[in-house]
Amino acid sequence: MTAPAPKLTEQQVNFLLQPISGKRVRNLRGMSHLEAWDVRRQLIRIFGFEGFTVETQSLDLVAERESKNGDRSRWTVVYRAQVRLTVKAVDGRPLTVFEDAAAGDAINQPSLGDAHDLAMKTALSQALKRCAVNLGDQFGLSLYNDGSQGAVVMRSLAYMGDPVPESEDAPVGAEPTPDKQGAEPEPEHRPTPAPAASQQARPKAAPDPAPAAVSRPGAMPPAGAAERQTALDAMWAAAQDAQFVDGLPAQFVGSFGHSIEQGTAAEYRQATELMRGSQAA
Known part of the structure; x- marks a missing residue:
């Protein structure tokens, strides 16, 4: 007998469909974003400590440049990271896999070691965030809509019951449309x-x-x-x-x-x- 396919729980789906809390959003040079530690926290909250894995597929040095300021050296380093995020069901079976890449830099650092460390962490964090955004608004998807904090997913037909139409042409409901400017103001x-x-x-x-x-x-x-x-x-x-x-x-x-x-x-x-x-x- 074939085991049923793994799936998210109703509570997980409901939470993922909520708009993001404005308390989690940060602003850097006019751009809204989430911090990497917060993305990991949210992964733990929704899927559990053992409910996901983050794998580094590759981490490559792109550039290393030394500049002189008198007798002192300053270092600029760039790395590129490829990361895989695997999300699991509550029974431990894999649900889905996301892969993405990002570059991270450390500019004008006085220590070569610190420059490498910062650039690697930045690249890995950015790649993880790009993977996680496929999970929707709780992971910053709406922020790509001009920084909006209003929900853009709202619902998914994959988690709704089978329709029982009166005829083949019966409507299934209007498609929700997100407000481009994020109609929800801050509390x-x-x-x-x-x-x-x-x-x-x-x-x-x-x-x-x-x-x-x-x-x-x-x-x-x-x-x-x-x-x-x-x-x-x-x-x-x-x-x-x-x-x-x-x-x-x-x-x-x-x-x-x-x-x-x-x-x-x-x-x-x-x-x-x-x-x-x-x-x-």
């Missing part, structure tokens, strides 16, 4: 709505859809009205805690392809988990 800059206005802006759950209408990929069978309303209330409470009440309706449409009023209890719970997870990250 300290988000407007905080007055509690009364927030409560008034909350739409109630629409009546349960007929079973034939539930044809979105990953959608679960219609839950009872009480369950949907409880999940809806919990979602709005999480939005209030995250100061994201104003942005939630548009983000919900972008993620699920329809308005909040048409949502299911499962979608409300998923949105709640994403907001709470984003706060904790």
Whole structure:
């Protein structure tokens, strides 16, 4: 009997689909980036200490140049590194492999040894970050979108349930579109709505859809009205805690392809988990 293919857990997928926390983003000469230690930390948090391996495929000296300043030498060194990142399932079986390369330099260093050490570490760190970015927003993918911290992946059909269309032409939901400028402002800059206005802006759950209408990929069978309303209330409470009440309706449409009023209890719970997870990250 063939063993089932290894896969990510639901918790891992949900975490990977969250937008990156602004606290993790650094800015250097106007460019947003992640630090290498933070990438490793996030790999450990999501996949575990034994859940990934980082292999150096090659590490080559590209250039070594000495310059004189009086009787003192200064060194500039450049290395090129090729790195392989293997991500594993919780049972230890390999899930996927990413390979990438990068160059790193150390400029005008007083010690030749320090110059080599710094250039090697820079090249290896940059190559690892380029491998990890294939894992999405938690590893800086959105930062390539003009430094945006808003999610650009949002969902993946690979981790959604099989659709049950009414016909071959049945729609499967709108494709979420990321805002090029990153519509999500930093928490300290988000407007905080007055509690009364927030409560008034909350739409109630629409009546349960007929079973034939539930044809979105990953959608679960219609839950009872009480369950949907409880999940809806919990979602709005999480939005209030995250100061994201104003942005939630548009983000919900972008993620699920329809308005909040048409949502299911499962979608409300998923949105709640994403907001709470984003706060904790």
